[in-house]
């Protein structure tokens with residue numbers, strides 16, 4: 430046998446199995462709160478709305494994020510450096526609400542090196558799944574006001590006029606930072622997605 | 626550009642814009658995706674094992690007071706990577722319609738009965754060799770609004786993690802010989818016939834339990850790596 434199993438859409442009915450959130454007789458394996466009591470780092474919220482090519486909200490979207498801890502370490506033994514010494518897992522999953530919105534509570538990740546050992550700016554990976562999407566899309570969430578963005582080797586690959594779609598902007602002035610990151614699946618304002 | 630997980634593997638997937646499946650038209654990007662080297666962020670991934678799964682989460686027929694209606698089946702197989710190695714201790718989640726083709730999801734309102742003894746969600750982890758097993762009931766075909774007289778072939782939705790965030794896979798498992806295959810734009814969004822075959826489980830007489838349940842085997846193949854060890858700095 431050769432070749433991978435092809436992807437198929439998550440469809441419109443994944444919620445009771447993957448993101449029940451108390452609405453179905455099934456427990457959540459994951460949710461939108463990544464913060465554990467022993468997690469160190471700056472607590473942040475990332476929130477936004479998902480839109481389709483007509484600018485209509487997408488209420489049946491599943492979003493997953495994967496990120497390093499505040500010191501840039503992944504909770505995965507494949508990260509051969511010292512593993513995080515907390516219960517922070519770095520993974521979250523939510524379904525969008527009826528109004529197309531989502532939110533993750535997490536910590537701002539530290540810097541992770543690129544394959545040349547050059548530091549990347551703090552970023553969170555995001556996978557986007559929905560009815561009408563036969564294969565999920567990958568994007569990256571960067572943070573507005575972060576000086577390291579200017580030298581980030583991945584942002585540098587993105588045409589300058591599209592980079593803003595990858596940069597979450599802080600939406601509040603007091604309390605824990607809330608970053609806004611809207612996702613446009615298509616259109617003039619289309620979010621940059623990566624072929625990885 | 627050489628990538629730790631070659632992107633040539635992605636050729637098996639459907640095109641994101643597959644107009645016969647109408648919902649793809651406004652939900653697929655029109656601008657080019659950016660190709661980039663995999664960094665540690667892409668090469669690592671969530672590690673979830675037994676602690677995520679409760680006893681009996683892999684048996685969808687005993688989650689309620691009574692037994693669900695329908696044909697009890699065993700669905701099992703291996704999670705493998707493209708290099709043929711088993712993917713151990715990885716989370717496998719599934720969800721499906723009941724025997725009548727009705728989902729418990731509130732948006733599914735087509736005129737088929739719900740089954741009070743069937744939710745249709747399960748999860749398990751693969752063992753050290755990549756093997757996983759579920760007990761469930763065979764889902765029914767169901768109608769959908771894509772085009773006149775559109776029916777989905779019977780299928781079970783699967784979600785699998787694998788070695789890294791870029792090996793993440795959500796797919797659907799089909800049953801052999803389904804007469805609806807030629808008419809389903811989601812199944813046929815995979816244009817390569819051999820790749821389509823990999824979404825179809827095989828009837829597994831050997832593992833059928835006499836007087837109790839038929840068995841279907843479904844191996845799930847995830848992206849594999851080049852032989853070079855991953856660099857971390």
Ligand SMILES: [Fe+2]
Pocket residue numbers: 440442777780782
């Ligand atoms: Fe389905």
